Amino acid sequence: MTVAPKREDYDVVVIGAGPAGLAAAATSAEAGLSTLLLDENIGPGGQVFRAISSTPVTDRNKLGADYWVGADLVQSLRASNAEVIHRATVWSLDRNLDIAVSIGGASAFVKAKRVILATGALERPFPIPGWTLPGVMTAGAAQTMLKSSALVPDGRTVIAGQGPLLWLLAAQILRLGGRIDRILDTTERGNYVAALPHAFAFLTSPYFAKGLSMMREVKAKVQIVSGVTELAASGDGQLASVSYVAGGKRETISADLLLLHQGVVPNVNLAMSAGIEHRWDDLQLCWSPMLDANGASSVTGIAVAGDGAGIGGANAAAVRGRIAARAAVEALAPASAARLPAMATLRADLAKAERGRVFLDTLFRPAPQFRIPSGDTIVCRCEEVTAKDVLDSVAIGATGPNQLKAYRRTGMGPCQGRLCGLTVTELMAQARGKSPQEIGYYRLRAPVKPITLAELAAVPKSEADVKAVVRG
């Protein structure tokens, strides 16, 4: 079913229907602003609340209370007058707040007075030897299948990496009768010491007790190997084994499925293509947009909310969505702002939701060897470029990610750098003795997701548009 936007102009267009986008769109529509929510997925929820309206896993204990919070957000949105379109891929956003969106194979164009980007996060690349083999996936991929289709691993399954999601996924797989043979924990020993000064805030955050009980639940059933310092997948056209080093000892185990996870990072493609300034975040090791306290970016009229604004988790994302939407209401319909929670209240909510984040960021900071690969390990999955290829290009003059495109086509495949960008930046920074900030990132441009030439050609155009490009 193809549903184009009902209007050409909106007060607020929100992009992404995860926690931030759901909260932002509901807030903006509640205040009476004409609001359009565009989302690429089949239903609302983003990644954290994936399939919240359709999951076959309806027993609430299986996915946990934190998941079902999403149902309330969806209910608030549905109670509002916001227009919502799913399976809508925004492929262009510019400084004039003109938006191009692909829906059912045709593009529509809308203009907004305010745009709230809530494009969320994606999993940090985990470039180990063999990570492109069939049978190697992200932990988030397994969680997506579990939530939306009640699918669980049933072959020999290894989960490797670190971070809260890894333990949550493991608990959910076990609750649904899935199989996990081993968990390889890559958390660096030194991180425990580094995180200690931030422990108090975490101990007093709601995450602590939940995290601890989940780890206990998993550890009772699965063999855990901690202190993993090396990791590789191998097999001939299909994953066959995983080898790792822990405590200086190498071990190889047979495996059908390897699920990798080392945290999440902002999904920056749309924000960067709109010209929003980003900076390298040395703690979270990723690019984050430069924002004011309301989420407003360097491009007038565009705010960023949720994990796309820097990783803060689902609770913080929803609050950031409300803050960005309230700021839009204050600007466009100040009289209506009184209907919404006060900004001071929202900021207090945010501070509470972000409590313990520095501890998590420090404890689960991924080790250099899992971020910066070497030798024949693939960096760019689309164009199949190895770490050695990148370093060879640096040796003959490639200065940064954009020059590297001309040497090796890194970042020029269909994923547009989403799975290699951070690796390329850090690898080139290390090779050239520069900071990631100095090395920079790919220059991203529309279309930020591939669309067919037929769809582009079918875009409505004036006679002047045609004359501008047709000769004679």
Place this chain on the structure above:
Amino acid sequence: MFKRSELDKRPQVQIFVDGVAVAARQGDTVSAALLASGRDARRSTAVSGAPRLPYCMMGVCFDCLVTIDGVGNRQGCLVPVAEGMQIEIQMGKREIGK
């Protein structure tokens, strides 16, 4: 690699993978249905011909590229299955018009 939990009571949807009937469930994405089918659903890349399966299942990695109802290079993880849908596993590069 994956199995369906007994909790899943959704109605079946029949799709065709390279002409062979495959039982999916309503609400599955094409990629989830392929991974659940137990069939060899590996595509091969346009660059080297290396075999791949979906990696991220959330629309960012493009390793789930598949031909759906004659349209090539669709992200199988973003498209829900529909009764009678024709899926082709992609081998190598696309051809013009496909």
